[in-house]
Amino acid sequence: MDGIELMAGAMHAAQARLDVSASNLANVSSNGFRRRVAHATLSARGLAVSTTTAPEQGPLERTGRAFDLSAIGGGFAVRGAHGSVGYERSASFTLDANRHLIDERGNLLLDARGGLLRGGAGATIDPLGVVRGDGEPLGRLRLSSGTRIASGFLERSNVDAIHEMVDVLSAQRAFETAEKTLSAVDETRAKNVNDVARVKG
Amino acid sequence: MNRALYAAATGMSAQQQTLDVVADNLANADVVGFKRATATFAALGADLGTIATGVRRTFEQGKLERSGGPFDVAVDGAGFFTVERDGQRAYTRAGSFARAADGTMQNAEGWRLEGVRIPAGANKIEVAADGSVRVEIAGGEQRDAGRIRLTNFAAPERLRSIGSAMFAATRECGAPVTLAAGRANGPKIAFGMLEHANVSIVEAMMAILAAQRAYEANAKGVQAADEMQRIANNLHRG
Numbered sequence: 001m002d003g004i005e006l007m008a009g010a011m012h013a014a015q016a017r018l019d020v021s022a023s024n025l026a027n028v029s030s031n032g033f034r035r036r037v038a039h040a041t042l043s044a045r046g047l048a049v050s051t052t053t054a055p056e057q058g059p060l061e062r063t064g065r066a067f068d069l070s071a072i073g074g075g076f077a078v079r080g081a082h083g084s085v086g087y088e089r090s091a092s093f094t095l096d097a098n099r100h101l102i103d104e105r106g107n108l109l110l111d112a113r114g115g116l117l118r119g120g121a122g123a124t125i126d127p128l129g130v131v132r133g134d135g136e137p138l139g140r141l142r143l144s145s146g147t148r149i150a151s152g153f154l155e156r157s158n159v160d161a162i163h164e165m166v167d168v169l170s171a172q173r174a175f176e177t178a179e180k181t182l183s184a185v186d187e188t189r190a191k192n193v194n195d196v197a198r199v200k201g
Numbered sequence: 202m203n204r205a206l207y208a209a210a211t212g213m214s215a216q217q218q219t220l221d222v223v224a225d226n227l228a229n230a231d232v233v234g235f236k237r238a239t240a241t242f243a244a245l246g247a248d249l250g251t252i253a254t255g256v257r258r259t260f261e262q263g264k265l266e267r268s269g270g271p272f273d274v275a276v277d278g279a280g281f282f283t284v285e286r287d288g289q290r291a292y293t294r295a296g297s298f299a300r301a302a303d304g305t306m307q308n309a310e311g312w313r314l315e316g317v318r319i320p321a322g323a324n325k326i327e328v329a330a331d332g333s334v335r336v337e338i339a340g341g342e343q344r345d346a347g348r349i350r351l352t353n354f355a356a357p358e359r360l361r362s363i364g365s366a367m368f369a370a371t372r373e374c375g376a377p378v379t380l381a382a383g384r385a386n387g388p389k390i391a392f393g394m395l396e397h398a399n400v401s402i403v404e405a406m407m408a409i410l411a412a413q414r415a416y417e418a419n420a421k422g423v424q425a426a427d428e429m430q431r432i433a434n435n436l437h438r439g
Contacts, residue, residue: 015205015429019248022205022422026212026250028415029219030242033251051248064261092241092257095355097375104241104254161418172425179432 001046003185009046010178016049017171025164032070032090033157034058035164058090058158060150066123067093067101070155074147076129078107085110087144090155095119111139125151203430204249209422211250215242216416218253223408226400234295234366235398236260237405260357263294263399265391272298272306274328275396278388280351280380281368284312292352292377294396295366312367317347328392331383349390351380 020038027033035054040047060070068091069076075087091103100116101109111117112129120133127148129141141149222240229235238258245252265275274296276282281292291312298306298314304321306314319326323336323346332349354360355375360368370377382390 011433015203018205018422018425018429019208022212022419022426023208023244023248023250025415025418025422026208026215027242027244028212028418029215029240029412030244030251033244036248063259065259094358095375096359097355097373099355099375104257105243161415165418165421168422168425172429175429176432179436182436 001044004182006046007178007182007185011175011182013040013047013049014171014175014178016051017174018168020051021164021167021171024159025161025168028157028159028161028164030157031092031154032058032088033159034089035157035159054158056158058155060153061156062152063092063154064152065092066125066151067095067119068152068154069093069125069141070150070153071143072148072150074144076144076147076149077110077142078103079110079116081106090153092154093119110142112142114142117141125149203426206423206426206430208248208250209419209426211245211252212419212422213416215240215251215253216412216419219412220409220416222256223405223412226398227402227405227409229365230398230400230402230405232295232365232398233297233395234263234293235400236263236294236366237398237400257358258360258362259399261399263397265394265396267393268297268395269393270297270299270395272300272326272328273393273395274298274349275391275394276351276382276388277391277394278382280353280382280388281357283315283350283352283377284308284367285315286310286312290315290370291363292354292360292368292370293366297395310364310367314349316350319346320344328390329383330389330391331381332390349382351382351388351390352377353380354378 017038020036024035036051037054038049038051040049070090075089077085078088079085093101093103093109096102099118101119109117117139123131123133123138125131129143129149131138218240222238226237236258238256240256241254242251243254265277276294281294282296284291284293298308300319301307304318306317317334319336320338322338325337327335334346336344336346338344354377356373359371359374361371363369380388382388
């Protein structure tokens with residue numbers, strides 16, 4: 001691998017870091033969002049960037065609505081618009097016309113047996129996910145193991161705008177550094193080709 | 202592809218939308234029966250920015266204040282007044298009504314309160330907590346003038362806004378359910394009171410500041426992505 005390829009790889013890596021930071025910044029107001037983290041690894045084939053999701057919980061904001069749910073340390077099961085089952089960390093559910101619980105992304109809340117949970121006015125949800133309406137159990141949320149439910153809370157995005165701004169800056173500077181180095185390598189080669197090899201006549 | 206540029210742009214438009222919604226809340230902070238709204242967002246794909254998932258209204262109770270109007274009513278608890286105009290039905294928490302020439306109770310936009318008709322010559326109106334309306338006509342005679350009925354929905358968040366404090370039923374909000382007012386633990390009609398907007402000016406101002414800063418941060422993201430593009434374009438100097 002030569003200098004130009006290496007530096008081109010470094011420029012790609014800086015661009016990938018900026019992509020991640022810019023998307024994190026864009027999601028500073030998305031409830032339940034967890035920031036993505038870019039990792040660069042150097043190998044014989046140059047720099048490669050992979051991304052993971054930061055695990056730390058975002059701040060919980062009290063809303064007081066029973067069906068604003070946040071999972072602490074796991075997730076609760078929902079059925080997506082195309083029938084696929086997934087787990088969510090935080091969502092705001094309202095009753096739909098069939099008294100099922102639907103969130104703003106169109107996901108339906110599942111009960112422990114895999115059916116759709118039905119809610120009612122004045123329902124409460126305890127930390128273990130048991131839903132009660134007027135004291136009578138209505139069902140139980142399907143939770144991943146070890147999950148506790150905070151009813152009446154939404155998890156805010158865990159993006160720290162200052163941290164992301166610093167990342168944007170540092171990605172930009174890393175890009176510039178790589179570009180300068182690439183240009184220097186290019187100029188050295190230009191000298192090799194045009195000056196060193198010139199036959200004095 | 203310059204993904205960062207587009208991701209940061211989605212963030213700018215999200216904050217713009219938040220500002221629009223908060224500005225609307227602030228503009229309606231003095232509108233009787235107004236319910237505040239919040240714009241919600243979710244992540245878009247893998248590192249592609251954010252997408253608006255809708256505007257959600259919060260039907261939290263607003264403060265009740267004595268107004269002294271001759272036919273001002275407020276709902277203390279869940280439910281909406283049912284009103285009607287030109288054959289269209291709507292639901293509202295704004296209870297500022299006045300007697301029209303035909304004896305019905307109407308608000309400023311001409312929406313008629315269903316179930317109540319005030320006879321001519323009535324000089325004193327009294328509304329009980331259960332919504333029943335009694336009037337006193339000349340000579341001190343008491344007369345029944347109907348009853349205010351409250352309506353509620355399984356999902357009031359899915360009602361459609363048709364004015365600052367007026368809502369129409371949709372397919373998603375569930376069928377209208379008539380609520381009996383005045384029972385223990387149930388909603389009550391408060392006579393001579395009006396319900397304020399449930400907007401907190403301080404919270405709205407804080408939301409504006411936060412949205413402004415987040416907008417600026419995303420604008421910087423756009424600038425950085427653009428600057429990197431410029432540098433890349435200058436690589437080839439010929």
